Amino acid sequence: MTDVTQAAIQQGMDSFMATFGRVPDNFRLLAEHAPGAFAGYGLLRGFVMRDRAEGGALDLKTKELVFALLDTLVGQTNGAKNHAAAAMRLGLTLPELAEGLVQVLMVGGITTWNITGAAVMKHCAELPPEG
Incomplete structure (x- = not known):
């Protein structure tokens, strides 16, 4: 190697x-x-x-949300949960997550919610509060 x-x-x-x-x-x-x-x-x-301090154009919270939404769209539930939880640790709120997941539903249909989106929302709603 x-x-x-x-x-x-x-x-x-x-x-x-x-x-x-x-x-x-x-x-x-x-x-x-x-x-x-x-x-x-x-x-x-x-x-x-990379976060903005390292030269990234988007902040990490946004990148984690984007990955969570893309994983939701393709039915990758574990990845979507992991990325959504990471975004939550970086300050994403449940209303922001819900709004993003509804956008996925609009593009990918109700199946994206039923297969992955609902599981992601439930997982993040059950996370312990940060702090």
Whole structure:
């Protein structure tokens, strides 16, 4: 494995740790069995998940919300829950989340709510208050 690939893998791992506090099992599996693919993903994730202070155009709360909504649209419930919870930790409110999930419903139909959106809303409504 090249030094560049190893550095990209580490950047991806560091990005997950900074935003989620852990590397999800599916991504650990990818890094183990397809390190080059994870390295590429790590570079993309490292670029996208920069807060404004690190040169990102959008703040992390907005990026986490966007990922939660996109994951909801494609039926990726676990990812949507994780990203929505991360956005909540960064200050997203339940009314903001609900409004975003309704936008997904408008684009993707009621099935997006029934399969993923409702689970995301319930998960975030049950999170302990920050502080």
